[in-house]
Amino acid sequence: MSSYLSKQTVEALPETGSKEWWLLYLLAPIVLGAISMLVFPALVYDRFIWQYLWGPVVADAAGRPVVHDGVRAVTGYNVVNTATYLAAVGYSFPGLRAYLRYLNVTFDARLAYGFAPIIIAGGAMRALEDIGLLGDYAVLFITPTIYLVVTAITILALGVGALARNRGFLSIPGTVGVVGAIWAVGAVGWAFLYGATTAAPLRLWVPVATTGIALGVTALYYWGVRFVDVAHLRHPMLLLAVFGQLWDAAQNLIGVTFLGYSPKMFLTNLIYQATGFPGSTFVLKFLVTGGIVWYLADAKPEMNRTWWWLMTFFIGAIGLPMGVRGSLRMMLGV
Template sequence: MSTVTRRVETVLPDTGTREWWVLFLLAPVALIGAVLLAFPTLVYDRFVWQYLWGPVVADAAGQPVTHEGIRAVSGYNAVNTVTYLAAVVYSLPGLRAYLDALNVSFDTRLAYGFAPIIVAGGAMRALEDIGLLGDYAVWFITPSIYFVVTAVTVLSLGVGALARDRDIGSVPSTVGLVGSVWAVGAVGWALWYGLSTTAPLRLWVPVATTGIALGVTALYYWGTNFVDGTQLRHPLFLLAVFGQTWDAAQNLIGVTFLGYSPKLVITNFVYQATGFSGSTFVLKLLVTGGIVWYLADAKDEMSHTWWWLMTFFIGAIGLPMGVRGSLRMMLGV
């Protein structure tokens, strides 16, 4: 544990206590509320609207929108990218405390139980891109979809804990079942739509993207034979490599063959700067490899809970993007 972390924990209430939860949940609300009251026009119009909420409204409307003369366009930008990342990082202590309260084991089964819900989130985002969600579209656009997926996950964990305590199930199996039903339904809806239209259905796209991801993951596993790879073969690392490579593969296929551009700010900047269609793929491989190597080396030094959350997070931010991109390109959206 770092010196900074140790000092912070000595000041804050014990994790999971009532006082800690009040501080964790209300501190951001109080801070944002105070800033809004002090600088309403600057904070809402020039920050929240222009970079956070405006892009959501524009995405749902399918065109740029204007509020108080300030134009907002759909998609990621540097501000909302950093803001969303900060929100995810801030949520990790709360997730840890919630799982601890439910007495949930941070193991491989739980990570793979979570995976279908994450896949379902990516598929729902693709359904919104296609225009199939109607008035509910705004709930499945970034960042709204994160709250929806989080709510489903939290409820599934609670139901799973009840099932475990009554000896009628387990937490990973309950979460996995909920996610699998949701994911199959969402992907099935996309396929049904594709088959019911006259537009060409590019089934080769998801086959190619998942094939590339599986191939790279297999190569990664094989490559660990040439180093001290016991730690590197951990199933969570395989999930992380697969998730990130799936996202990289859909970028590679889209940019190289179908005329798409990377959606994220950083990857699009690298692509525009290099003009190389495989830039995102290479960048993802290098960054993922470096992070995995660091986490493998730090596994025995870090808290198991924090190590698990960080490692799972790496795969969790790649999986939904791979699903979304594959489905969009399959349907020509």
């Protein structure tokens, strides 16, 4: 009976890749969600969406647990929302892949550098939320909604970039870079302006120190790997990955050593508490990043080009926004 129903379902579905198939792909989650909300409103919204998805975001913005119709929501990740986010990311992959193919996007170092300003802007917006400058819009720049906002802007920038490329104005990486640069300069500038015009502390040496440490150690890495007989260790993508992770490590080092902060991540804080060594996070990140970069450099000739690009870019994209966020928060004493 089960195999018969499965066969009938497959035969009833539109051909994979057709317009009807994509319409079903896009509308199915929305329709199923709407029907579930109508049939089981208390269960679906109060006990699922509110308690585990939207409520924690509102609680984060409010800085305290919040209650809706007797259901309490607290800030932070939990098993339910983590599994839901992962499922949503997995479900989005076919659509994102088709979108990038349609735009004829080339995965190379130029695209990675074009994306970098948008990622930096995301980190700066998270810092502005920490500072309390975003008002009613704060919920848009708290995890996980900030990822949706940054992703939406990136997708839009890619589309605009494709139009600009087709008209001979700018390449896709160039357009994405311009969009990200305008956003990043605006967000970072707002943080500096706030510090310069209010009674908030303005430790300008903090972003200078964190950026300088990351650049300096990345330069040492670039110089040192020339003595190692492994190809691609100086690839621009790997340099971006090293710099991103070291920027995050540098802001942890400065915060713990000079300003009384503790590492925010559970594992790095655990190691710091166990060792009492202020540079433990920096050493850990340097060693782990070095190992990952070594593996990626060695695997580049055999690995699928797109997967290699995604994995390498992901390593840098984790560190970049954390470095920006931490540097701006400590600059303003938050």
